Amino acid sequence: MEDRGFDLEGRLGALEADDLKRNLSPVDRVAERGYFAEPAYGDLPVLGSEEALVFASNNYLGLTADERVQDAARRAAATVGTGAGASRLVTGDTMVHQDLERLLAETKRTDRALVFASGYAANVGTIAALSPDVVFSDELNHASIIDGCRLSGADVEIYDHCDADSLRSAMAARADGRVEGGDVDDSWLVVTDSVFSMDGTVAPLEAICDVAESYGAWVMVDEAHATGLYANGGGVVQAEGLEDRIQVQMGTLSKALASQGGYVAGSDDLIEYLCNEARSFVYSTGLAPPAAAAASEALHIARHGGARERLWENVAHLRDGLETMGYSVLGDSQILPVLIGDRRDALALAEGLRDQDVVAPAIRPPTVPDGTSRIRVVPTASHDRDDVIACLEAFQAAGEEVGLL
Template sequence: MSEVLQTYLRENLDDLKQKGLLNSIDVLEDHNGPIIKINGQEMINLASNNYLGFASRDELKDADMAATKKWGVGAGAVRPINGTLMIHKELEEKIAQFKGTEAAIAFQSGFNCNMGAISAVMTKKDAILSDELNHASIIDGCRLSGAKIIRVKHQDMDDLRQKAKEATESGLYEKIMYITDGVFSMDGDVANLPEAVKVAEEYNLITYVDDAHGSGVMGHGKGTVKHFGLQDKIDFQMGTLSKAIGVVGGYVAGTKELIEWLKARGRPFLFSTSLTPGASAACIASLDLIMDHPEYVDQLWDNAKYFKENLERIGFTLSKSDTPITPVILGDENKTQQFSNKLIENGVYVKPIVYPTVPLGTGRIRNMPMRTHTKEMLDQAITVYEKVGKELDLI
């Protein structure tokens, strides 16, 4: 290894460790369900995005295996050449049905969905109004587009209106987009889409909602846009197929013209091999389950409400979350790391969320209750939280 590189890596890794910013990566020995096993220890899992418990559900596994036997383990090419199989077409039709749009396009991940979709439409001649707490993939997608990025104060509709007015009246931009998460993953708050749409209509903004944590959770599972009844007002409905859906991938749902353009100009779609047939079939099975069984989403929300109420009862401070995402706010990064380690030692698996995922001084333990947690599991986790919280003088 180059001596320059070695010195750089060593010094910066040591710096991260001293600041409590270097997370360990644990290896699961079984599926990512409500109970997981790491290094032989079984623990209650409160760190997963597998909201509905679908990642290991039999219907999805059966669909995956059947499609793999029929179509093979890989698509064999990028989508525009001959990597579009019938199962990909079926998946995109299912996503459009699920989201209530004319059409949809599937990408290989939510991250490269944002990288590809934003830059396919926005250019250096344009401006993007972006909520300051948007996900890293949105930030990177905006940067890749070359558009002028204008940060909007988090959930501040007055600031959005003012900046939309300034950008519009400047005459500097051909197009202006407003982009926001539907559900903000670190705090669990929900975007104020009704007010954002009013501003967008007033100033002729393109609207883009990244609903990675809303799909399968909000709007009876259909997402945050559906929750507010704004399917005909939002231009881009983006989401992932890897969280509540339980598989892998990302998508944009919208008009036929938009999807046709993204298939012509979305670089990850054009230059990276398609989703596997098995993953595509599993996603279809998952979307069918959500549409056929709205009670699954209700069960998720019931568990989240129960867990939040009990954490607050024993004295923990939670962020103002309007979703199942349940962050326990601690602030100090080292204290957050210590608390996480103690919880894991006592059989509750959670991860510390620290800078750069969240701003410095806002460290937290983010809990993700799942539909498949039993009340007994949640009670056990609450007991551990109380025990460790008192040991560390946090409550």
């Protein structure tokens, strides 16, 4: 009989030959340092004997180990339950969810917010539910945005990264009829990350709003890597005072807010519509109550504590130190991509850092374009000054060993 299955062994071999195969490497805890295990391939992992500094986590404010956040999760598990038990439209909606959404709406300065089981589900569900005729998407947008655009069935126009002039050109071509299939009554949506996770760049949101408004388009901003880090615990939208010009604000609870899940914030009508039409919300079990409670507490701390200031101090110290050594550091956010270029050099540098007990991964194609492989360095608020110095010393030693310095 003819084999119509899948040659997974061959596919895996091709990934390995191209240095693209990735493996799970468990850690004992999510914090600024930890003990890692080698890939176990289904067997019981065995943790190593040396503790490593972690400069690769999106736990930006270091709140996963904060006792207040952990206590909030414990209380919710004890009083509400460990899981929602059903879709929130059935019996999975709780006071914990409502409290989190109230706080998110207040922070994002919108009428309401809606929490999804993941950030991926929030993006895919929202874009598909809006079902725009045309989406104008930044070329480096997250995979969840790309998949949401595909699922929506929209025509997708890609504009150059963080380039409002490129967006204007794409919109002008549509409006002037230079793109086939357009219609005067088409609904248009501009979608962009605010902080881009692999480049550390920040989108020019005000300029994007200017262009979108000149063509009557809506704007959706993914604040996954910005929520909790800017003005009053908000994102770039709040820092720039653009709440009234951006119709859809999306973000995650799994990064600075030390939990799990995603959210969308916007008008009453938007949230009511998504409650009914976003399939990833309607047909998913609600976010676990302990996760919702943890996110609420973390957002409160982000708004009223000193974690944000500590994070940005560490970011400045690391960037200055890396650039002083001669490394090229991209972006202008808390994400510090150290540009290496060659894929194998980046992998060798990451391995050298690991030998120095510092975890900072190599990011290579297809995640980033050919010739732009980099080390993605991310400090957290819970790293102290000695941790930052240790990271810089590791970059110095490993860079010299690889021949990059």
